[in-house]
Amino acid sequence: MPTGARWCLLTAATTALAPVRNTPVESELELGLRAGEATRAATRVDFASQLFRVGSIISPEREDFPKEVQAPAGAPNILLILTDDVAYGTSSTFGGPIQTPTMDSLAQTGLRYTQFHTTALCSPTRAALITGRNHHTAHTGVIMEFGTGYPGYDSLMPKSVGTFAEVLKQHGYNTSWYGKNHNVPDWQTSEAGPFDLWPTGLGFNYFYGFIGGDTDQWHPALVEGTKPIEPYFGKPDYILDVDLADHAIDWIRKQKASAPQRPFVAYYATGTAHAPHHAPKEWIAKFKGKFDQGWDKVREETLARQKQLGVVPADTQLTARPNELPAWDSLSVDQKRLYARMAEVYAGALAHADHNIGRVVDAIRDLGELDNTLIIYIMGDNGCSGEGTVQGTTNELAVNANGVVEDMPYLLSMIDELGSDQTYNHMPAAGPCLRHAVPVDEAGRLALRRHAQWPGALVAEAHQRCRRYPHAVPPRDRHRSDHL
Ligand SMILES: [Ca+2]
Numbered sequence: 104m105p106t107g108a109r110w111c112l113l114t115a116a117t118t119a120l121a122p123v124r125n126t127p128v129e130s131e132l133e134l135g136l137r138a139g140e141a142t143r144a145a146t147r148v149d150f151a152s153q154l155f156r157v158g159s160i161i162s163p164e165r166e167d168f169p170k171e172v173q174a175p176a177g178a179p180n181i182l183l184i185l186t187d188d189v190a191y192g193t194s195s196t197f198g199g200p201i202q203t204p205t206m207d208s209l210a211q212t213g214l215r216y217t218q219f220h221t222t223a224l225c226s227p228t229r230a231a232l233i234t235g236r237n238h239h240t241a242h243t244g245v246i247m248e249f250g251t252g253y254p255g256y257d258s259l260m261p262k263s264v265g266t267f268a269e270v271l272k273q274h275g276y277n278t279s280w281y282g283k284n285h286n287v288p289d290w291q292t293s294e295a296g297p298f299d300l301w302p303t304g305l306g307f308n309y310f311y312g313f314i315g316g317d318t319d320q321w322h323p324a325l326v327e328g329t330k331p332i333e334p335y336f337g338k339p340d341y342i343l344d345v346d347l348a349d350h351a352i353d354w355i356r357k358q359k360a361s362a363p364q365r366p367f368v369a370y371y372a373t374g375t376a377h378a379p380h381h382a383p384k385e386w387i388a389k390f391k392g393k394f395d396q397g398w399d400k401v402r403e404e405t406l407a408r409q410k411q412l413g414v415v416p417a418d419t420q421l422t423a424r425p426n427e428l429p430a431w432d433s434l435s436v437d438q439k440r441l442y443a444r445m446a447e448v449y450a451g452a453l454a455h456a457d458h459n460i461g462r463v464v465d466a467i468r469d470l471g472e473l474d475n476t477l478i479i480y481i482m483g484d485n486g487c488s489g490e491g492t493v494q495g496t497t498n499e500l501a502v503n504a505n506g507v508v509e510d511m512p513y514l515l516s517m518i519d520e521l522g523s524d525q526t527y528n529h530m531p532a533a534g535p536c537l538r539h540a541v542p543v544d545e546a547g548r549l550a551l552r553r554h555a556q557w558p559g560a561l562v563a564e565a566h567q568r569c570r571r572y573p574h575a576v577p578p579r580d581r582h583r584s585d586h587l
Pocket of ligand 1 (some may be wrong): 224225379484485
């Protein structure tokens with residue numbers, strides 16, 4: 104500010120005070136006190152007038168707290184479970200070779216959906232699932248890391264696309280999210296935020312998990328809310344699937360202890376069985392020798408079980424194996440030994456995840472809340488991943504993303520380390536043919552499976568297989584153009 108301007112301001116202030124200074128009987132202190140008294144008197148008058156105006160509606164017998172939003176009486180708790188990179192012919196619930204007793208148990212009293220489809224990619228399926236919108240409407244036409252600045256693909260979910268958690272929170276639910284996110288724009292994942300598109304910005308009161316597409320299960324890149332944490336320090340046996348279940352159980356119990364009448368939402372999105380395939384040794388050992396017959400035979404065995412269960416039509420034929428994937432009989436003894444081991448590791452990881460999901464279900468049962476809990480168990484946001492290349496890898500990111508070449512002697516030297524914290528491993532693209540034991544529908548999409556249980560409402564239809572609601576993207580949005 105120029106000196107002249109400052110001077111003018113001082114002059115104006117002095118002029119304004121001049122009449123007061125010309126009053127000889129009052130000091131500045133007296134003036135201040137008099138002014139304060141005048142203000143207080145005015146305030147008393149104003150307050151009295153307000154009391155006069157509202158007095159007719161205020162009385163000691165009538166409280167004036169705003170009413171809290173409460174969910175309707177009997178509104179169910181919701182447990183939404185999502186696994187990662189698992190195909191239709193994988194879990195025992197749908198005829199696969201990997202035992203998933205938690206899902207099996209729920210299926211016995213619930214519904215099996217045999218025509219459930221996804222977008223066949225992580226982020227888009229997850230965006231559609233949490234918003235109930237077409238993944239392009241949610242600006243998530245591709246995974247977050249591949250977001251581009253074009254409509255439907257910029258990975259910036261708009262405010263107009265609310266999540267089910269936001270809606271339910273506004274109707275009296277407590278909401279939480281555990282495990283994988285993969286719905287935050289890639290450049291907004293640091294501690295600098297912004298955090299509007301993190302789970303806690305999307306209606307989830309509590310988040311305990313990881314923001315990216317995958318993470319080391321032994322030393323995960325975890326956040327609680329928006330704060331990075333490292334809970335594995337000093338815990339040599341730490342593994343994420345146990346930790347996720349522990350935190351979900353703890354949160355659910357506290358909710359019901361503090362506000363038993365309030366329903367909860369728990370979105371439980373384990374990082375398993377995306378790479379890296381990590382599991383405790385004892386869980387991997389459960390599958391020792393279970394894949395020695397090779398992926399071609401596993402396909403046949405799986406399809407036979409699927410027909411027996413009735414989850415595929417009785418006349419279903421196996422699809423032809425793509426030419427890029429070798430027949431099991433064409434492999435060397437070492438290749439067979441390695442690939443069978445990789446399948447055991449994958450199987451151990453998924454079975455271990457299902458076991459820990461079972462702990463969450465058991466905790467809800469122990470609270471006496473199971474009969475008022477809608478459980479939706481989606482086995483896979485897409486089918487098995489092909490990122491392991493034809494021969495599998497000890498390090499998915501090195502091989503698949505950075506072009507590192509691993510030869511067979513090296514892979515064999517690491518065979519006993521697979522599944523440990525020494526590897527970031529992935530199985531071969533043929534993936535013991537877990538993914539190829541899947542009939543492909545007319546649209547060329549892999550049919551995934553979903554299971555829903557809510558005994559209080561759906562028990563009348565228990566044991567029936569259901570072909571409704573076949574897509575993560577709701578029907579009203581499914582046929583919108585890809586460039587929206
Ligand atoms: Ca996935």
